[in-house]
Amino acid sequence: MTISASAAATDTRAPLPRQIPYIIGNEACERFSFYGMRNILVQFLASSAMLAYLPEAERQGMAKEVFHTFVIGVYFFPLLGGWLADRFFGKYKTVMWFSLIYCAGHACLAMFENNRSGFYTGLFLIALGSGGIKPLVVSFVGDQFDQSNKHRARSVFDAFYWIINFGSFFASLLMPIFLRSYGPAIAFGIPGALMFVATFIFWLGRKQYVNVPPTAADPNSFLHVARTALLAQAPGQGRPGLVVAAIGGVLALGALLLIPQLGFVICACLALGLVIAFGGMGTSMQLDRARGRHPDASVDGVRAVLRILIVFALTTPFWSLFDQKASTWVLQGNNMVMPHDAWWWPSWLVKDAAQMQALNPALVMLIIPFNNLVLYPALARMGFNPTPLRRMGAGIAFSGVAWIFAGLLQLWMDGGDPVSLAWQMLPYALLTFGEVLVSATALEFAYSQAPQAMKGVIMAFWYLASTFGNLWVLLTNAGVRNETVTSHIGATGLSENAFLMFFFAGFAFLAAVAFALYARRYPMQDNYRTA
Template identity: 85%
Template sequence: MTTIAAEAKPAHSPLPRQIPYIIGNEACERFSFYGMRNILVQFLASSVLLAYLPEADRQGAAKDVFHTFVIGVYFFPLLGGWLADRFFGKYNTVLWFSLIYCAGHACLAMFEDNRNGFYTGLFLIALGSGGIKPLVVSFCGDQFDQSNKHRAKVVFDAFYWTINFGSFFASLLMPLFLRELGPAIAFGIPGALMFVATLIFWAGRRRYVRVPPATSDPHSFLHVARTALTARAPGQGRPGLAMAALGGALAVGALFLIPKLGFVICACLALGLIIAFGGIGTSMQLERAHGAHPPEAVDGVRSVLRILIIFALTTPFWSLFDQKASTWVLQGNQMAIPHDQWWWPSFLVKDAAQMQALNPALVMLLIPFNNLVLYPALRKMGFEPTALRKMGAGIAFSGIAWIFAGLIQLAIDGGDPVSLAWQALPYALLTFGEILVSATALEFAYSQATASMKGVIMAFWYLASTFGSLWVLLTNAGVRNEAVISHIAGTGLSENAFLMFFFAGFAFLAALAFALYARRYPMQDNYRAA
């Protein structure tokens, strides 16, 4: 194990020898995750696990399970990051959570016909995957120092490419394995890949640079926020504290809805209320933290609160994006695969779920197209594609994608055979939106957050996906109401078509709100000095 105080390396030092272990781990882990994720809804909708439900309700239940799982995946980074930063360090936390991850995959393979066993596996995978999610990339960054930091960009590009490479082959192959070999093997293969990922990561243990856990920071985000909320000002009350208390009371009230809405929905609602009202209350009294904390810490909290509004406005995008692995797969199962067409790769694409492979394939194509062709062309026309403009446009493009998905659903509902190839259009539009939102947001947040708050921002960014899936669960719960069902029937649309147009409208409203807020957002530049 290398220590932080290692001697400086030569100016032209090679790539750190431990990096291939981390890249190899990432490649196998991403294949394992997307491999099981992209067949989950397809398996559940036709499995004995949901056989207790009427057949008409099984697809909706499968979507609920999927989005509950996604909520866990993007919630547990808070736990993993906290444990690594405060107690165990990144290496130990990644290794232990990886073992939990492997146990979860084993449960899926062994308990394909046992509801409790299978759902336990999903919980363990959400815990393991979420626990390591915020750590692997930052652990990779820890391996570089001032002498070779110029090589870090190449490695991070390899990281992003590896994620999409693994996702592409997992999306393409795993539906075939599920169809041809059955669920035990289809879920077992990702489990084997996760075990290999863990083994690769462990094999590099003697080469890694390990940054020790940090001590408690008296000027952290939470410490500054607490000071702001509790500090008194002469002749003034504490309206911010009252606002935060109201959020806490509403959060407790949300928990009383558990018998009706379920624990996951209510817990996420409670968390959202605490964050929203606590953030508003903190911003109302933030100036009171001056004196107890240095100005840069107070300014850091202010930057985080501004970025939280940006993140909140992206949550509708994530509610649309993550449904490509649930709603769109179920729609594809209703469509005709054009095996009779000469241009269709019948030797390979035999299942509707394989259309998900378009997403990572298009990501790898569109990123260089945007950077080399689209953005320079826009600049020549006098339009600067700023981060906020790109993100707002990305949310709107997701809405357009769902308009086309809704039109496809109308054709399906009309009774005529609809070619699965038509799904390529909404996939392309949604992927374009993903690049504009996801690939831009982290760079934007990094530039806006002060150095001490960059870790907090990463945790909140993952929560954006959690709340995106929360909107899906709330919508699915809402359409089970008799009054809502009656209203949908009155529109002349099927439930599926109505929800697709509803989510498109949700995205357009979010894009409009995003544009309005972006116009008055005070841009910062918090990159460190050269």
């Protein structure tokens, strides 16, 4: 029997693609490997000989800076991976090659625990490998669905995010123990072994995957349409969009001139952000000039991408807060009291502040099914539709609330009282709820909103939001090294740590308001492929 396109779109009997378990299994092992090394990185650097050349008072700050620079790289390289997959090799081959680079990076960490150059080379290779595959595995999951079974995609995206946190939970809980008991060679070697297993599992499913081929050079691609729009002249009109884009280019060059003061990573990210922001604004101002020279569908696709990028940009403050749980919150926890005298505290297992990070993935695994089975249906019965954009905006606000509580804990500590590490459970819970609303939702949102030819690159731009989130952290850290800024902080009566925690909370609240205002007029799309 032949099923029509409309019937296929609502066929509740359509089975789950049988190749999905290979991708999910790969993701579980890869996430264990990534979070296994990531969540002990600050702890290792702050206490190892790697930073022995610095005064002891500066080592924690440098460990935090290295960590956020690494995270910037992880979320920058998706641009490269998405471009190579979309234009040349396809997702499967690109994932395989970057996975091998990833494995080599882990090997460097295990072998060069006392060699700064070798260790940092390993961090670079992991950033390249992990970042390169990051947008592709998610969009590769989406490629396995079509209009006939797309109703199953949401549950699979949620399962995908759940398994990420399954791997992260055990990595966060166990790796600090291995670091403390067996040393960095073992603690960094185990994640490397898991990355090899992840690569092998992904390879096993090679004959069952739906492989969407890379797109050939397209005269109507995003960049070609944008270039036409910026350069096209209209009778009797100037080119204000081109002027705006040119201003962005000049500002980007100015940012690069600050490299001696701020460093290459900060300045390069600033330059990239200025080019994207001003180039996008300029293109939007003159986009209709590309009509006639390019098909209307291509021009409309560019406008859709520009709208998506605004959504992504408004989530960057969330990532500023979220990624600091592995740096700022760990360093705060190191100065708190381990509640071994509490009857309910698992002293036999949790002996290190870094292990508190295991709360995040553990709570995610509970919150995702709770939201889907209890919270969202209850809200629907009350007449409130928890759309993806509403969920994401609320998640940003919850991250701000989490940092308010973290700041209150810091004030308590600054007052000289011993504070139990158990109190960190509250901000972790609030931040995790915000993460589920933002990040898990965004996986589905980014894939569904992206035009077919741009799915890999759009996912790369989503991960680039984390790069800019960590950029705000580095800029803030650079700012507090300025005497004028530190004097202002001192005048508030707050410690530097407490002031920064409340500062980032306010940053999130402002972003949540801006996100809500923009979301009200965002036109949702449906860009799943046809069967």
